[in-house]
Amino acid sequence: MLDVDYFALDRVSQSSLKAFRRSPQHYLHSKTAPFEPTAAMKLGSNFDAMIFDSSNFRERLSVYPSTFDRRTKESKAWIAAQDPDRILMSEADQLELESMKRSLFDNKYAASLLSEGSAQVAVVADFQGINGTIGVKGKIDFVPPFSTNCLVDLKTTADASPKVFGKKVFDLGYHIQAAFYLDLYAHYATRREAFVLLAVETVAPYLTVVYNLSAEAIELGRRIYTEDLNRLIDCVQSGVWGGYSEEVVQIEVPVYLQKL
Numbered sequence: 001m002l003d004v005d006y007f008a009l010d011r012v013s014q015s016s017l018k019a020f021r022r023s024p025q026h027y028l029h030s031k032t033a034p035f036e037p038t039a040a041m042k043l044g045s046n047f048d049a050m051i052f053d054s055s056n057f058r059e060r061l062s063v064y065p066s067t068f069d070r071r072t073k074e075s076k077a078w079i080a081a082q083d084p085d086r087i088l089m090s091e092a093d094q095l096e097l098e099s100m101k102r103s104l105f106d107n108k109y110a111a112s113l114l115s116e117g118s119a120q121v122a123v124v125a126d127f128q129g130i131n132g133t134i135g136v137k138g139k140i141d142f143v144p145p146f147s148t149n150c151l152v153d154l155k156t157t158a159d160a161s162p163k164v165f166g167k168k169v170f171d172l173g174y175h176i177q178a179a180f181y182l183d184l185y186a187h188y189a190t191r192r193e194a195f196v197l198l199a200v201e202t203v204a205p206y207l208t209v210v211y212n213l214s215a216e217a218i219e220l221g222r223r224i225y226t227e228d229l230n231r232l233i234d235c236v237q238s239g240v241w242g243g244y245s246e247e248v249v250q251i252e253v254p255v256y257l258q259k260l
Helices: 003-008 014-022 024-032 039-052 054-060 073-080 091-106 108-113 162-171 174-185 215-238
Strands: 061-064 087-090 118-128 133-143 150-157 194-201 208-212
Touching (some): 014 215, 024 215, 039 087, 039 091, 039 118, 039 133, 054 061, 087 091, 091 108, 091 208, 118 174, 133 215, 150 162, 150 174, 174 215
Parallel strands (some): 061 087
Antiparallel strands (some): 118 133
């Protein structure tokens, strides 16, 4: 499925569900507001394209010298004249991506997982909730052969160490994404039980770590996304889209600080 067709599908993705988790009003806003990706998001998207859609990535890539100053009038005019579908990056950024790619494939487990399979697999399904049904969708980074019993997701991060990235998994909801994709894929083909994250650092020495999410982490993610979708169905049916609490909210000392 082409990206333009996938994004045109009026179904709930795990990223839009993340906006709903913040509040129903944020979800509504995300459906109509222009999306402006951060620099980190752009790097991650470009790396995904380099790994999983390399020929298209090379065709769309325009590299400018690292001395190119994007703030000058001439530079802005050159950028404005480029096809909006082009991927513009400096020589330094290109070298950074190449270093990340080498790190990824130098890791024997990552290289093995990516040696055979299907990339950017789009899947749609209908979620049957307590009070109704809603359409969902997802685009899975990589589906290796069934013998691996897993789905694979590529992540870029400044710090891939177990301590920092392990916290990031739960802070950014990667465990929720894992459960969402595993269950979604089960509507499309034989269920996979494991979800593997390939964490690649965006700064030198560009190390790569392969992480396998535990069954407990995935089950926690499943409970969260299921509750979110049921709440979303209720909002759709009632037409009531709440925001934050209108009452005074008490902030407590977090558990990890109570141990100090």
